[in-house]
Amino acid sequence: MNFTFRIWRQRTAADKGQLVAYPVSDISSDLSFLEVIDTINETLSSRGEETIAFDMDCREGICGACSLVINGQPHGPEKETTTCQLYMRHFSDGETITVEPYRADSFPVIRDLVVDRSPLERIIQAGGYISVHTGEAGDANATLIPKHQAELAFEAASCIGCGACVAACPNASAMLFVAAKVTQLALLPQGQPERLHRVIRMAETMDHEGFGNCSNHYLCAEACPKEIPISLIARLNREFLAAALVGQEFLEPPHHSVHHE
Amino acid sequence: MFRLIRLLNTSIGKKLLMAVTGTLLLLFVIGHLIGNLTIFMSQNALNSYAHWLQVNPMLWPVRLGLIFILLLHIYTAVKLTRSNQHARRTRYQKSGFHHSLFFSKHIVFSGLGVLLFIIFHINHLTLGNGISELLPYLDPKGNPDIYGRVIHTFSTPLYPLLYLLGLIVLGFHLNHILRGVFQSLGFYHDNYAPFLDFLAPALTAIMVIGFALIPLAALSGLLTPTIVLPPYGP
Amino acid sequence: MALNSRTPTGPLAEKWDRCLDQLQLIGPNRKPKFRVIIVGSGLAGASAAATLGELGYKVDCFCFQDSPRRAHSIAAQGGINAAKNYRNDGDSIHRLFYDTIKGGDFRSREANVYRLAQVSGNIIDQCVAQGVPFAREYGGYLDNRSFGGALVSRTFYARGQTGQQLLLGAYGALSRQIHHGKVRMHSRYEMLELVVEQGVAKGIITRNLVTGEIERHAAHAVVLASGGYSNVFNLTTNAAGCNVTATYRAWRKGAFFANPCFTQIHPTCTPLNHPQQSKLTLMSESLRNHGRIWVPLRVGDERPPQEIPESERDYYLERKYPAYGNLSPRDIASRAAKEVCDEGRGVGAMKRSVYLDFDDAIHELGSDAIASHYGNLFQIYHQITAEDPYKVPMRIYPAPHYTMGGLWVDYHLMSNLPGLFVIGEANFSDHGANRLGASALMQGLADGYFILPQTLGHYLAQQKSGPVANNSEAFRASEAEAIEKIARLQAIKGRTSVASLHRELGEIMWNYCGMSRTASGLQQALTEIEALKEKFWSSACVCGDSNNLSQSLERGGRVADFLEFATLMCRDALTREESCGGHFREEYQNEGEAARNDRDFAHVAAWEFCGDEIPPLRHQEPLLFETVTPSVRSYK
Numbered sequence A: 001m002n003f004t005f006r007i008w009r010q011r012t013a014a015d016k017g018q019l020v021a022y023p024v025s026d027i028s029s030d031l032s033f034l035e036v037i038d039t040i041n042e043t044l045s046s047r048g049e050e051t052i053a054f055d056m057d058c059r060e061g062i063c064g065a066c067s068l069v070i071n072g073q074p075h076g077p078e079k080e081t082t083t084c085q086l087y088m089r090h091f092s093d094g095e096t097i098t099v100e101p102y103r104a105d106s107f108p109v110i111r112d113l114v115v116d117r118s119p120l121e122r123i124i125q126a127g128g129y130i131s132v133h134t135g136e137a138g139d140a141n142a143t144l145i146p147k148h149q150a151e152l153a154f155e156a157a158s159c160i161g162c163g164a165c166v167a168a169c170p171n172a173s174a175m176l177f178v179a180a181k182v183t184q185l186a187l188l189p190q191g192q193p194e195r196l197h198r199v200i201r202m203a204e205t206m207d208h209e210g211f212g213n214c215s216n217h218y219l220c221a222e223a224c225p226k227e228i229p230i231s232l233i234a235r236l237n238r239e240f241l242a243a244a245l246v247g248q249e250f251l252e253p254p255h256h257s258v259h260h261e
Numbered sequence B: 001m002f003r004l005i006r007l008l009n010t011s012i013g014k015k016l017l018m019a020v021t022g023t024l025l026l027l028f029v030i031g032h033l034i035g036n037l038t039i040f041m042s043q044n045a046l047n048s049y050a051h052w053l054q055v056n057p058m059l060w061p062v063r064l065g066l067i068f069i070l071l072l073h074i075y076t077a078v079k080l081t082r083s084n085q086h087a088r089r090t091r092y093q094k095s096g097f098h099h100s101l102f103f104s105k106h107i108v109f110s111g112l113g114v115l116l117f118i119i120f121h122i123n124h125l126t127l128g129n130g131i132s133e134l135l136p137y138l139d140p141k142g143n144p145d146i147y148g149r150v151i152h153t154f155s156t157p158l159y160p161l162l163y164l165l166g167l168i169v170l171g172f173h174l175n176h177i178l179r180g181v182f183q184s185l186g187f188y189h190d191n192y193a194p195f196l197d198f199l200a201p202a203l204t205a206i207m208v209i210g211f212a213l214i215p216l217a218a219l220s221g222l223l224t225p226t227i228v229l230p231p232y233g234p
Numbered sequence C: 001m002a003l004n005s006r007t008p009t010g011p012l013a014e015k016w017d018r019c020l021d022q023l024q025l026i027g028p029n030r031k032p033k034f035r036v037i038i039v040g041s042g043l044a045g046a047s048a049a050a051t052l053g054e055l056g057y058k059v060d061c062f063c064f065q066d067s068p069r070r071a072h073s074i075a076a077q078g079g080i081n082a083a084k085n086y087r088n089d090g091d092s093i094h095r096l097f098y099d100t101i102k103g104g105d106f107r108s109r110e111a112n113v114y115r116l117a118q119v120s121g122n123i124i125d126q127c128v129a130q131g132v133p134f135a136r137e138y139g140g141y142l143d144n145r146s147f148g149g150a151l152v153s154r155t156f157y158a159r160g161q162t163g164q165q166l167l168l169g170a171y172g173a174l175s176r177q178i179h180h181g182k183v184r185m186h187s188r189y190e191m192l193e194l195v196v197e198q199g200v201a202k203g204i205i206t207r208n209l210v211t212g213e214i215e216r217h218a219a220h221a222v223v224l225a226s227g228g229y230s231n232v233f234n235l236t237t238n239a240a241g242c243n244v245t246a247t248y249r250a251w252r253k254g255a256f257f258a259n260p261c262f263t264q265i266h267p268t269c270t271p272l273n274h275p276q277q278s279k280l281t282l283m284s285e286s287l288r289n290h291g292r293i294w295v296p297l298r299v300g301d302e303r304p305p306q307e308i309p310e311s312e313r314d315y316y317l318e319r320k321y322p323a324y325g326n327l328s329p330r331d332i333a334s335r336a337a338k339e340v341c342d343e344g345r346g347v348g349a350m351k352r353s354v355y356l357d358f359d360d361a362i363h364e365l366g367s368d369a370i371a372s373h374y375g376n377l378f379q380i381y382h383q384i385t386a387e388d389p390y391k392v393p394m395r396i397y398p399a400p401h402y403t404m405g406g407l408w409v410d411y412h413l414m415s416n417l418p419g420l421f422v423i424g425e426a427n428f429s430d431h432g433a434n435r436l437g438a439s440a441l442m443q444g445l446a447d448g449y450f451i452l453p454q455t456l457g458h459y460l461a462q463q464k465s466g467p468v469a470n471n472s473e474a475f476r477a478s479e480a481e482a483i484e485k486i487a488r489l490q491a492i493k494g495r496t497s498v499a500s501l502h503r504e505l506g507e508i509m510w511n512y513c514g515m516s517r518t519a520s521g522l523q524q525a526l527t528e529i530e531a532l533k534e535k536f537w538s539s540a541c542v543c544g545d546s547n548n549l550s551q552s553l554e555r556g557g558r559v560a561d562f563l564e565f566a567t568l569m570c571r572d573a574l575t576r577e578e579s580c581g582g583h584f585r586e587e588y589q590n591e592g593e594a595a596r597n598d599r600d601f602a603h604v605a606a607w608e609f610c611g612d613e614i615p616p617l618r619h620q621e622p623l624l625f626e627t628v629t630p631s632v633r634s635y636k
Helices: A031-044 A117-124 A145-156 A164-168 A173-186 A195-208 A219-223 A231-246 B001-008 B012-041 B043-055 B059-087 B107-125 B145-152 B158-184 B193-220 C014-022 C043-055 C093-103 C109-130 C162-178 C247-251 C285-289 C316-320 C330-342 C357-366 C367-385 C442-462 C471-490 C498-515 C519-539 C550-577
Strands: A003-009 A016-026 A068-069 A096-101 A109-111 C035-039 C056-062 C181-186 C188-198 C202-209 C215-220 C221-224 C264-267 C294-295 C354-357 C394-403 C420-422 C601-606 C617-622
Touching: A003 C601, A016 A031, A016 A164, A031 C202, A031 C498, A068 B012, A068 B059, A068 C188, A096 C035, A096 C162, A109 C519, A117 A173, A117 A195, A117 C162, A145 A173, A145 A231, A145 C162, A164 A173, A164 A219, A164 C498, A173 A195, A173 A219, A173 A231, A195 B012, A231 B001, A231 B012, A231 B158, B001 B012, B012 B043, B012 B059, B012 B158, B012 B193, B043 B059, B043 B145, B059 B107, B107 B158, B145 B193, B158 B193, C014 C109, C035 C043, C035 C202, C043 C056, C043 C162, C043 C181, C043 C442, C093 C294, C109 C162, C162 C181, C188 C215, C188 C354, C188 C471, C202 C221, C202 C471, C215 C471, C221 C442, C247 C420, C247 C550, C285 C367, C294 C316, C316 C330, C330 C354, C394 C519, C420 C442, C471 C519, C471 C550, C471 C617, C498 C519, C498 C550, C519 C550, C550 C601, C550 C617
Parallel strands: A003 A096, C035 C056, C035 C221, C056 C181, C221 C420
Antiparallel strands: A003 A016, A068 A096, C188 C202, C202 C215, C264 C394, C294 C354, C354 C394, C601 C617
16 A cells, blocks of 8 residues: 655754655555554664654553544544554555644644643642552452442543543543543542542642643544543533532642642 | 632633523523513513513513623633633644534634624614614503514514524524533433433424524414504604 | 572561561651662552652652553553452462462572462552452452463453553552652653662663753662563564663673573464564463464465365364363463464464464354453454454464563562662562463562562661762763763664664574574574674664654664673573473473473573673572472473
8 A cells, every 4th residue: 555644743842843745655554553654764764864753652552652643633533543553454545644743732742743741640640549558458358349330430440541532622621531530530439538639639730731621522532542431521520510519628729739849 | 709719710610600601591591482482372462471571670680680691601601712722722734523513613603693693682672773663562451562573573584584593503502502511510421311412402493493483473474463553642 | 609589587478477577667757868769660660669659768760651651561451360269269378379380380489479479469459449440240349260271260350451450550659659749750761771889779870761861860779660571572562662771781780680581472462464563462362262273284275264174274282282272371382383383384474373263162152152252352353453353263473472581689679789679570580480371460569569668678777868979980980881872873873774673683582582492593593693783783773863852762772782682581591401481492392391400400590791792690599499399290
């Protein structure tokens, strides 16, 4: 198969950047999308040129590192698929394929297709966990969790933190990401003591990091490679409202920044 | 109070405010529709209803309340839109989602359209600009003949067309936001999703068709003024 | 040099408690005056960083990914073992210990493995408390399954994402400590050098992968949790970024590397379909419960599988190992697949795969039953290969998956260099010559949550607390080394891509130091690696600026280290003149069965770096079996 790849090149965060066309020919339809960029990079190497920078690691759809916007869609056109699991057989021969980095003011471009997703880290740091010291836990079977509830929590927990939801949203909103973590822990008995606290901190940090807000386009759920359902955002709203109305924590000063020594 | 201020400072809080004010406005519109539909009962029914509204001591408090809610709704919408634009200043060179997101993408424009429609409507039928020659008419009971005004106004194609256009814009706006209202208020749940997904377009359809019946009925001649009285003397 | 494993005396079951009782403690006021560096943020690194942060130490954690949550522990599918005996099926700490040490073909340290089994239950408790959504039964209790041929159901799992869910639990705990300022997280950082001062680990030299800055980091102790080195084979189930640099650089600074030839090759992975392929994906081993493995009887049989009649198929595992058949152990199944492919009977475009056929099972049980067992896996396979396993047989091939070898550590998980600790896959300690299924996650978390935080405290208690200097001669020299290596890489200015050189190295290692090894092959590999090294340093293209994000520089540095490390692996394989676990020497076998030599090789081979021009020294730590008697396995 033959393609023309138009790939975003940008040397540093400060540079302007532009799309550069790279023709590729005689590509096997069994190649994955990233393997095509690998071959372009090998060609660039053989000419002594700087390779195209892009994030990836596991190449089996679970680490959440890969982060390309392919023809305007994060992770490309296939549903439930990360970029690394996308194969060229899903494109038509001769197609021109545009590859851009995630676009969101909270995710500045570092180089070429690599962006800085650290705001998602800070949202988790603000409260996306259960505060338990190592060694404190009682026996694992001491707390029962109904099977159905455990499965719902699992579905929410399957978020891989790739940020495609932010990239897809016209407002660069991180609601689906936050909703997934809030839902997972709100559904589990272990998550109850910090339930109100957690949603307040995470939602306010989300705002603080400059993400937009949900205006119900639902493109996030469409782009999500792990099919996190849109209804989780309603749950996030519900959890947050409850916390705002009754949570004692809502009267305490907000936590935005990481405390350093 | 502290809770409220802090809540409204968050994006989720603002969305909630949009949903709450929007719902109140929608309730008004539903009431307005029910009142208007009395036109199909009789001339007297509509005119008495209108008179009852006019002499009601709650008229101005309610009007001021509605204006306040509307302004709050618009103000919050502007703030949210601006912060959203700020969150994503660079656009994709190639846009990818092809299926129709026309309504939601143009929520701001449909909102603006609804605002224009409201201004036009109040100026036209409430304040009576452009229909001043109809204002002096009274019905047999001595109430201002609102019924007559409506029928006359809609007897030529121009105004029905303008109103239908306005209603379509309102329909766009409602259809999108209703689903969003359930989401923002936290009602949306997978168990009830099919019902809620049905409710939004159904409610929108009732609104649009209900209101549209009036100009259409007048234009088609289904509704005609039964008694036309001369203007009450000077 | 005598290697002191510091294994406590006394009965096996009491060793860990005895050790704990004798460890020195540090008061809560003093703990914040100690700084600890952790390299890697997978299950071992993240759990250690979180736990040390909770205890009050000042921790700096480094990872090359953009987030600690992306470490490759996330890809583990199957599950995690724990001797909870929730099923009342006769499991116990001793049984888990015995299965693990036997699975490792009696090449691991008894006391370490026993301790691993002892803390396994605490891991499950801890993870459940963190909100890890393990599979549950209708009664709300945790579900268990039997895994990898175990006779008891002791494996806890979260669908096919156990690794991900466990890592997210540890990541949450780590994030909490970052929030509290106890851990400073350095993402997109790579460790380039270990700093050793008078034989003691004092810190590391890193490169900020975004700005290219070379930085010095000093601490009271350095913990390596940098994972395994499977990627020396290039095409593996590991993530693209997995590398040996941290442990290899530590080796060059004096840390001993133990059993580098012990690598595990997983028999059921997606096959090689085209030369540019970058990845082999693991398909769960459970597929072999219902699938039958075969290749055409005749070399050069090009017919599609459905047209090959039964009489012209060779169900080679069933033929060679009638008792276990398709369920033969990982190493045997892998080796047999390679043999038939080497004979030219492999299938697929590259002739590098064998059929895993579900036709009989579908006929017998119906496709719905098969779908309920393997639906998800079939879907993954379909997505990758565009072939439907319900209609045509799956094609599988073995791929390097895990490395049992690693830096040598004692019972305290400290290397021979005081102050340098090694945990998780990066050390060698618990899996011997072969790792059992569902025990990698267990070991990473055991080390990070429960073992290291205790033993590290003992070491620190004997150190002077307070500020640490990073301006000594050792720091300066190590930094200069790191800078010089980058300069050398950039000075090559060749035209051969690093990726293609890595592929060449992978092929050499796969052919000569893979699942079947011979003395002559390993000698050949040593020669070829030398030649490849020269080719690398004369023609590699490592372009891009060093003061910016440069992935070609990152990979160049990693492959340069793999090239040197590969030599060490081959040497170890060459000197271990026996077959055990994942290490199979063709010269030492009884009709295809591994012939272990307990008289001469019941020891850990720990290699010492002696300089670039001098061959490394091989030290031995004898393995004493006080409780178990090494047995010989037979699968015929």
